[in-house]
Amino acid sequence: MDMTGNGSDALGLLEAALPSPARRTIDALEEGGYESWCVGGFVRDALMGRPVHDVDIATAAPWQEAARVLAAAGARVHETGTAHGTITAVVDGEPIEVTTFRVDGTYRDGRHPDSVTFVSSIEDDLARRDFTVNALAYHPRRGLLDPFGGRGDLEAGVLRAVGDPRRRFEEDALRILRACRFASQLGFALDEAAYQAAVSQKSLLARVSRERIARELDGFVCGDHVHDALLATVDILSFVLPELVAMRGFEQRTPYHIYDVLEHTAWVMQHSPAEPVARWAALCHDMGKPAAAFTGPDGVGHFYGHAAVSVALATGLFERLGMPTAVREAVLALVRRHDDVIEPTPRSVRRALNRLGGDPGLFRALCALKRADALSQAPRCAPRAQLADELVEVMERVLADEGAFTVRGLAVDGRAVMALGIPQGPAVGDALQAALEAVMDERVPNEPKALETFIRETCCEQAPSSKEPSCRSTTP
Ligand code: ATP
Ligand code: MG
Numbered sequence: 106m107d108m109t110g111n112g113s114d115a116l117g118l119l120e121a122a123l124p125s126p127a128r129r130t131i132d133a134l135e136e137g138g139y140e141s142w143c144v145g146g147f148v149r150d151a152l153m154g155r156p157v158h159d160v161d162i163a164t165a166a167p168w169q170e171a172a173r174v175l176a177a178a179g180a181r182v183h184e185t186g187t188a189h190g191t192i193t194a195v196v197d198g199e200p201i202e203v204t205t206f207r208v209d210g211t212y213r214d215g216r217h218p219d220s221v222t223f224v225s226s227i228e229d230d231l232a233r234r235d236f237t238v239n240a241l242a243y244h245p246r247r248g249l250l251d252p253f254g255g256r257g258d259l260e261a262g263v264l265r266a267v268g269d270p271r272r273r274f275e276e277d278a279l280r281i282l283r284a285c286r287f288a289s290q291l292g293f294a295l296d297e298a299a300y301q302a303a304v305s306q307k308s309l310l311a312r313v314s315r316e317r318i319a320r321e322l323d324g325f326v327c328g329d330h331v332h333d334a335l336l337a338t339v340d341i342l343s344f345v346l347p348e349l350v351a352m353r354g355f356e357q358r359t360p361y362h363i364y365d366v367l368e369h370t371a372w373v374m375q376h377s378p379a380e381p382v383a384r385w386a387a388l389c390h391d392m393g394k395p396a397a398a399f400t401g402p403d404g405v406g407h408f409y410g411h412a413a414v415s416v417a418l419a420t421g422l423f424e425r426l427g428m429p430t431a432v433r434e435a436v437l438a439l440v441r442r443h444d445d446v447i448e449p450t451p452r453s454v455r456r457a458l459n460r461l462g463g464d465p466g467l468f469r470a471l472c473a474l475k476r477a478d479a480l481s482q483a484p485r486c487a488p489r490a491q492l493a494d495e496l497v498e499v500m501e502r503v504l505a506d507e508g509a510f511t512v513r514g515l516a517v518d519g520r521a522v523m524a525l526g527i528p529q530g531p532a533v534g535d536a537l538q539a540a541l542e543a544v545m546d547e548r549v550p551n552e553p554k555a556l557e558t559f560i561r562e563t564c565c566e567q568a569p570s571s572k573e574p575s576c577r578s579t580t581p
Contacts, residue, residue: 122151278309289328372481463511
C-alpha cells in the first residue's frame, strides 16, 4: 500500500473538513467489518482548502451489506444506483453516497460502462478514476492513500489521467469535458499527454449525450478560473462549441479593445458573477462579431448589428445543448441588449426595463454584463464600469417611484380605456402603449385621472375621414 503525503498539514485539512455524518458512516461500515474510505472530490477539495460539497464513500461492502449495516446504525437508505453498487445513506439529514469498490467494464457507447465488476481493493477502485487528483482516498485513522501521485499533481496544479489518457478518453469521452471543467474550477492545466489525447480525440464527444455535455459546460463556464481555462482548452471545446473558432484570433481594430474576441470574451466571463445565466451571456455576447465585422477606410473595425448575430448563434447553441428554457430566454435577452445605450436617467432606465419585459433581475444582470464588458476592454474604458453601477442605483429609484415601465404597471387598464370610448381591439393596446411611453418619459404622471385625460386627448380624436376613433402614436 502506497501511503504517502501523510504530512500533518494535509491530514489536518482533511480531518477538519470531514463532516461528522461521513465519519459516522465510515465507522459504522468498518465496525460491520468492511474497509471504507472517503474518495473523489471531497479529498481533492479538502486538500486544496476549497469548500467541500458532498462526501463520497467507497467500501468493500457489497451494496446490500452496506445498506443493512447503515440501516442498522439508524440511517435512512435509498437504492440510488445499485446496478453500479451505489446506495445513498441519509445520516443526520446529510445524503452520503456509498459505493462498493468496483472497476468499470467496457464502455460500448463511450458513456456508460456496460457492466461493472466489484473488486476487493481500494487501489483497484482508485485505478478506474479519471484523474490522479480524483484518485485519492482518505480515512480518518489510516490517513491518505495516493497510489498515482495525486498529491503532487494537486500541488503542481496538473490534471493527469490515471493511466493512458488515450485509452481513458476512449472508454468514456465525457472525461475530455471533465478535464476542461476541472481546469476552469480548479485553475489546473492538463498535462501534455492528457491535452494531446483530448485534442486528438475530441470527436469522441459526438457519443456523449447533450444533457451530460450541457452539465459539464455549465460547470466550465461557472469556474473561478474560466479565463485561463477557456484560452487553454479552446481547441478541445471547439468540438461542442464550434462558435469559438471564429472568435479566436479575431482582432478588434478599435480604440476600445486590446484583445481579440476570444480573449475579450474570456475576460468578460471572468469578471461576471459565477452563475450560469451571467456566464453564458458573457460567453455568447460577442459571438456574432466576426460575422458582423468590417474595417472602415480608416482601418477601424466596426461591428454594427453584431448583437443580433450573437443572438442567432446563441439560439443555435442552446438548441443543440437542450438548455432549459428559463436560462436560454434570460441569456438571449442579455445578449440581445448588451450593447444598448442606457443613460443613468429614470427615463432611459425605464425604457431599458421595458425592453427586458419589466424584469428587474434581468436589468441587474444586464448591468453586471455591461460592467464586465467595460472592465475587459482597453483600460481607458474601465470608468464605464461605474456607469453600470449607477444604472443599478437609478433602477432602484425607478422601482421605488410611482412611474411605470410596463403596461401592467400603468394606473389604467384596458377596461378603463374602453370606458373612454375606444372600441375593443388593437386600439386599446395602442392607447395603453401610448400612455406607457408618456409615463416612461415623465410627460404624464402615472395616475388614473391624468392618464384618462391624456388618452382622451391623444387617442380619441375623431379622424376626419374615419368613423372609428383613431389612435395617434406618440412615440418620439
Ligand atoms: P465534483 O463533485 O466537485 O464535480 P467530483 O470529483 O466529486 O467533483 P463526481 O462527478 O462527483 O466528481 O465524481 C466523484 C468521483 O468519481 C470523481 O472524483 C472521480 O474519482 C470519479 N469519477 C466520476 N466520473 C468519472 C468518470 N467519468 N470517469 C472516471 N472517474 C469518474
Ligand atoms: Mg462529487
